[in-house]
Amino acid sequence: MRGIDVSSYQGKIDWNMVKKDNIDFVILRSILQSGKPDARFEEYYAGSVAAGFRPDVYVYMYDLTPEYSRIRAGKVVDLIRGRKVKRVWLDLEYAAQRNLSKSRLTEIIKAAAEVIQDAGYEVGIYCNQDWYDNVLDVPNLPYLFWIARYGKNDGTAVPSLRPAAAAIWQHTSNGLVDGIAGRVDMNICYKPELFGAGSDPSPMPSSGKPEVKALQNALNLDGYRDNNGKPLEEDGKVGPKTRAAIAKVVLKSGPYSGGWYRVGSEGVMVNWVQIRLNELIGDRIIALIGHLLTEDGRYGNDTRLIVGLWQELRGLKMDYICGPATITSLL
DSSP: OEEEEEOGGGOSOOHHHHHHTTOOEEEEEOBOTTSOBOTTHHHHHHHHHHTTOOOEEEEEOOOSSHHHHHHHHHHHHHHHTTSSOOEEEEEOOOGGGGGSOHHHHHHHHHHHHHHHHHTTOEEEEEEEHHHHHHTSOGGGOOSEEEEEOOTTOSSOOOGGGOOTTOSEEEEEEEEOOTTOSSOEEEEEESOGGGTOTTSOOOOSOOSOOHHHHHHHHHHHHTTOOOTTSOOOOOSSOOOHHHHHHHHHHHHTOSSSTTOOBOTTOBSHHHHHHHHHHHHHHHHHHHHHHSSOOOOSSBOOHHHHHHHHHHHHHHTOOOOSOBOHHHHHHTO
16 A cells, blocks of 8 residues: 655645545644644645545654653644544654663653553554664564665665565655655555555444434434435435535534534434433433433533533543534444
């Protein structure tokens, strides 16, 4: 599988052209040394997902203590929470880290990995061949490796240079890809199951299910119609049309501009949310408020509290409002 990794240095990207140039996967820079998102992260994330990718992300690790690596990892998790991201790659090439003992560096890596894994994401390590051979305590790092080894770095991949331990081989920083004006890092993935390029990037269920049919019915009753004026097919399967309907209905919902269900919102979709919460965590709801949620389609304080509980249990951003990510998690 052919892939690229990008940061704001690549400038504006035409993701549809990238896809047509037989690129199977993408890895996006998440945050900077300051902890702020890459300047084009939102743009790249939205564009790549719209083109059919499910991007991974990477983060350059500047940290010299486990405490700071946990903080950095937490900022990455905050950035990707609720998005279609499966994996975070820890980029290990900071010169100051070479002065640390292998055991200390392993502590730093594992501290970050724990934060990311506890939030429900997979972890991999990016490094060059020298770091893999001489700096990292590889036997004590049970993660996938993405290894850079360039050779002449002329844009080509020389098979004899392929790192034996690499799940992904970054073979050049001088690649050329349609849709990107300048040079770009090129990668080869030897484990296609990591990305499943060309498939639906959503983790939502694909077979007909009653809770999905109920969701589709609620979307229609709350006014969903496509561009041809047709309601959503209630087939119990979550495909592109259902995902689009969720976004369309939720974003226009509620008494506040900007959408999303929160205190004051009403509708059949709110009723569906209440029913699903009762089905999924009824015991916890009773323990917290003494009774199940009233399934009345009104987003009151009880519903707000239980939405927050659900978000905490699922590792979502705990904002007590119900947007597309929270609705998707209820499936």
